[in-house]
Amino acid sequence: MNWHTLRTQGGLPRHVTANRERGSRARSHLAKARERERRLLARRSRERNRRRTRGAALEPKSGRRRGAWLLGGLAFGLIAAWISSESLWTSWGPKLGPIESIAVQGQAQLSPAEIAEATGVVRGSPLAKVNSGAIEARLSALPWIETADVLALPPSTLLIRVQERSPRARLSAPSASESIRLVDASGTPFEGIAPEGSDWPVIRASEPLESNQSHPALRQALDLLDLLEASEWIALTPSEDSIVLEIPRAGESEGWIIHGRSQVILGRGDLSQRLDRLQKLMAAGLAGTQDEASPLRIDLRFDGQAVLAEIQSSAAKGENG
Secondary structure (H helix, E strand, C coil): CCHHHHHHCCCCCHHHHHHHHHHHHHHHHHHHHHHHHHHHHHHHHHHHHHHHHHHHHHHHHHHHHHHHHHHHHHHHHHHHHHHHHHHHHHHHCCCCCECCEEEEECCCCCCHHHHHHHHCCCCCCEHHHCCHHHHHHHHHCCCCEEEEEEEEECCCEEEEEEEECCEEEEEECCCCCCCCEEEECCCCEECCCCCCCCCCCEEECCCCCCCCCCCHHHHHHHHHHHHHHHCCHHHHCCCCCCCEEECCCCCCCCEEEEECCEEEEEECCCCHHHHHHHHHHHHCCCCCCCCCCCCEEEECCCCCCCEEEECCCHHHHHHHC
């Protein structure tokens, strides 16, 4: 009996039937596994969506809540520190007794006694009740003092730290009745007596300039003096006096004028090229080497030129008249 006969008669070999059953069961298991996997993936997707939606709704509230807690804690800590700082310092900090000594640092022109007297503090006063701001204001009113700091050192010392002004020049007032003042590096004139042996140059102003405030004209004058110093202007300095730099007068074309062994007219505007010409004249012995009784007038206002003329003294003018 062949295979075709068995098939038509409805009978199959056992191994064929067994294989078909195994294949059917395998397909059924595979379908169930795929269904379980599909359901698992769908459930995971729904959970992710729920978490994402819940996080988007809760995150701003939780962030604001955390910020509020942080700010509240910080404010509470600051208030508690402010309330308890004085009592803690009183209980555990060093005791401040009456003032027994006043220490001064940074002074050069003024004596420690002058600065201590200017504070207005009386020895024996309570150190804890010292008004540092008021003392610093009184010290800053002194002409030589630029800045002042006051510090209470337990148990009984008041420390004064000052920074004095650094004079760069003297200021000649337009009126002979006014005293000569000093000018610091910021272009601020102040009342002060030049120390013995100082040879600061003199700045001559044609208009009154207020003390204790900076002036642009004085700052420009100091810059010009620095340039002159770099050009060895010492050759122009009179033997028994200091060089004088005159600030330009309003409405006059002569501009900046140097008074010394020679009178040098620089004019206004950019002075660098004119100072170069002045340096060449000094190197050639044509400026600053002549007799002081007959000084030269050197006019450098014209481009590439230097006009030299002898200045007659008042006695010579009288003889000629």
